Amino acid sequence: MSFASLNLAPEILRAVHEQGYSEPTPIQAQAIPAVLNRLDIMGCAQTGTGKTAGFTLPLLQLLVPFASSSTSPAKHPVRALVLTPTRELAAQVEESVRTYGKYLPLRTALLYGGVDIKPQIKSIQGGVEIVVATPGRLLDHLEQKSINLSQVQMLVLDEADRMLDMGFMPAITRILAALPPIRQNLLFSATFSEDIKKLANGFMRNPTMIEVARRNAPAELVTHQVYEVPALKKHALLAHLVKARDMQQVLIFCRMKRDADKLARQLVRDGLSATAIHGDRSQSERSLALDEFKTGKVKLLVATDVAARGIDIDQLPFVINYEIPNTPEDYVHRIGRTGRAGSPGDAISLVSPEEMDYLTSIEKLLKRQITRLPLPLLGGERDTRPPRERDAAARTRTSAAPLSEEERRERSEQRRVREAKESARAGRAPYQAGDSPVPPLKAPFPYPHFDFSKPYEAPSKDTQVESAVVASASPPSHRPQTRSVGALLGRKKIDKP
Ligand code: AMP
Numbered sequence: 001m002s003f004a005s006l007n008l009a010p011e012i013l014r015a016v017h018e019q020g021y022s023e024p025t026p027i028q029a030q031a032i033p034a035v036l037n038r039l040d041i042m043g044c045a046q047t048g049t050g051k052t053a054g055f056t057l058p059l060l061q062l063l064v065p066f067a068s069s070s071t072s073p074a075k076h077p078v079r080a081l082v083l084t085p086t087r088e089l090a091a092q093v094e095e096s097v098r099t100y101g102k103y104l105p106l107r108t109a110l111l112y113g114g115v116d117i118k119p120q121i122k123s124i125q126g127g128v129e130i131v132v133a134t135p136g137r138l139l140d141h142l143e144q145k146s147i148n149l150s151q152v153q154m155l156v157l158d159e160a161d162r163m164l165d166m167g168f169m170p171a172i173t174r175i176l177a178a179l180p181p182i183r184q185n186l187l188f189s190a191t192f193s194e195d196i197k198k199l200a201n202g203f204m205r206n207p208t209m210i211e212v213a214r215r216n217a218p219a220e221l222v223t224h225q226v227y228e229v230p231a232l233k234k235h236a237l238l239a240h241l242v243k244a245r246d247m248q249q250v251l252i253f254c255r256m257k258r259d260a261d262k263l264a265r266q267l268v269r270d271g272l273s274a275t276a277i278h279g280d281r282s283q284s285e286r287s288l289a290l291d292e293f294k295t296g297k298v299k300l301l302v303a304t305d306v307a308a309r310g311i312d313i314d315q316l317p318f319v320i321n322y323e324i325p326n327t328p329e330d331y332v333h334r335i336g337r338t339g340r341a342g343s344p345g346d347a348i349s350l351v352s353p354e355e356m357d358y359l360t361s362i363e364k365l366l367k368r369q370i371t372r373l374p375l376p377l378l379g380g381e382r383d384t385r386p387p388r389e390r391d392a393a394a395r396t397r398t399s400a401a402p403l404s405e406e407e408r409r410e411r412s413e414q415r416r417v418r419e420a421k422e423s424a425r426a427g428r429a430p431y432q433a434g435d436s437p438v439p440p441l442k443a444p445f446p447y448p449h450f451d452f453s454k455p456y457e458a459p460s461k462d463t464q465v466e467s468a469v470v471a472s473a474s475p476p477s478h479r480p481q482t483r484s485v486g487a488l489l490g491r492k493k494i495d496k497p
Contacts, residue, residue, distance in 0.1 A: 006032045009064050011103035012057060019099065025050030027212040032058045035186065040204045043188040044211040048336055052096045055082075055156050055186050060101045062154065062184075063129055069105045076107055076127025077151040081179070083135055083172070085162035086306065087112040087283055088290065093158060094132040106130060111147075113137040114283035121146045135163065135171035142178055149178045160189040160196055166306060169199070176203055190336075191329050222335055222345045224370045226359065231352040234322060235263070236378040238350065239270045241320070242300065244376070249293070250318040252302045253334050255325065263322060264302045274300035278307045305330050308337065321349040324358045328365035 002023055003016050024032065027049045034041055035058035045051040059080050068075045082097075084090045094110040101108070109123045111133035117140060124131075124147050131138075131147070141147040155176075157163065163172065185204045189196050200207060229237050242250060254260040257278040267274035275289045275298045286307065292298040305325060319338045325331050338345025349370070351359050363369050 001029050008057060008061050012060055012100060015100045015102050027051050028054040030210045034208050036061060038184050040185045040207040042200055042207040042209050045188055049212055051188055052093055056096050056100050059154060063106055067105045073127030076129055078128060078131050078149055079151055080130045080154040081152050082132045082156040082158060084158045085166050087134055090132050090134050097130055111137045135168040138175055139171050150180060152179050152183055154184045156186045158188050160187050161191045164195050222338055222347050224347050226349045226351055226370045226372050227375055229350050229375055234350045235266055240376060240378055242272060247318050248299055249316060250300050250320055251316060251337050252300055252320045252322050254302060254304060255323045257304055260302045260304055267300055272300055273298045276302040278304040317345050319347045324349050324351050324355045326358050328362045331362045
């Protein structure tokens with residue numbers, strides 16, 4: 001299928017073409033015609049599937065008849081509202097709207113909290129057709145009557161599950177009350193809990209279900225690894241892994257904001273470039289941290305689950321769970337940050353004995369045990385491991401990754417001392433550095449790609465991507481809760497009405 005067959009205006013097609021997209025992703029192929037047919041939609045999809053363009057392109061198309069070059073604010077009432085849980089996601093969605101709508105005279109406003117409200121009021125007063133907002137700040141605008149939503153004809157709730165997790169339900173209810181009753185509703189969510197179904201049943205009209213697996217399922221591209229490690233040794237292990245594997249861009253997850261800050265500080269003290277992103281940081285601090293991480297200025301970004309939502313980095317090679325999440329769904333969300341856009345990724349979890357129960361429920365969801373890696377010897381430690389474990393660690397280490405400069409020097413020094421001792425014993429001249437350089441080990445990671453044997457099915461050759469299926473509006477409550485997570489993990493959609 002091509003974008004040209006989707007009945008989009010030439011201005012939109014031109015912008016899409018400039019992005020270099022050759023064909024719609026499965027969710028786009030399903031969502032765009034359905035939205036253009038003015039259907040309400042419930043989409044089970046997370047970031048990475050192309051869902052933003054899936055709703056942005058038809059949204060723009062439906063607004064084409066209202067596009068106006070008039071300078072009068074009255075000619076630009078708010079006609080479409082997109083709600084997102086976080087400021088980062090709001091900014092990304094708004095950027096997409098601007099990108100795909102660049103050849104149309106439609107105006108957009110981005111409204112989120114943590115920044116001065118006055119410039120936002122000014123932009124709304126100038127007239128905007130599309131508003132992308134976080135619920136809290138939009139509510140502020142409604143309360144001070146700086147926005148009029150009475151002409152909204154289209155509502156999008158993006159990452160609705162996160163909005164509920166973050167306690168936005170009361171805000172959403174109040175926002176819904178400010179919208180005209182007749183409108184088109186789109187809801188996207190990575191998981192479909194009872195609460196989401198209740199929310200959807202409350203405001204959607206006979207929604208069409210669209211379910212799609214990630215464009216590049218974690219099953220295909222992400223290697224999962226676990227280190228069982230006492231909590232007190234996690235920091236040393238993390239610093240070791242970053243150096244030993246020469247990691248250049250790592251998203252590290254903590255459960256609590258204060259732990260994220262503390263860890264980032266510790267890593268900086270270790271001489272690594274690290275920063276933290278979480279809800280207690282100001283918007284400008286968050287944007288700066290994200291920017292520095294994306295551009296490679298900072299290698300390690302320590303994040304909490306909520307703050308990491310919507311972070312879209314196409315080739316993020318490593319995700320490290322410094323603390324394992326306490327729900328398996330969060331694990332799926334976290335690993336969804338790597339293995340994107342055809343690039344392989346490693347998801348590494350440092351699991352202390354106290355966290356083993358969480359790991360068990362994650363493995364239950366994945367339907368397999370995650371590979372355990374032997375603990376490497378950490379700095380300042382005497383190797384007290386039994387010989388077999390020590391050998392296994394050495395084998396894994398040797399074949400797992402090229403050694404860092406520091407490790408090469410350390411090994412070369414150990415070897416020099418050992419050989420000097422041996423030479424002394426044998427009456428030979430001691431080894432001189434440079435005599436026979438120790439070759440750097442260049443073996444690639446040997447870990448087999450993670451294989452979800454069930455329920456994942458490899459995509460067929462001709463599709464490359466997981467299929468998406470539009471099913472007619474079966475009531476969401478009939479769907480078992482695990483389905484959507486299965487889809488996230490790469491399972492093909494087999495929706496039956
Ligand atoms: P999303 O799921 O909306 O967060 O999109 C994930 C990534 O896919 C973004 O980096 C988009 O630029 C990219 N993308 C969206 N649509 C397409 C497409 N049709 N072909 C290739 N890449 C796409």
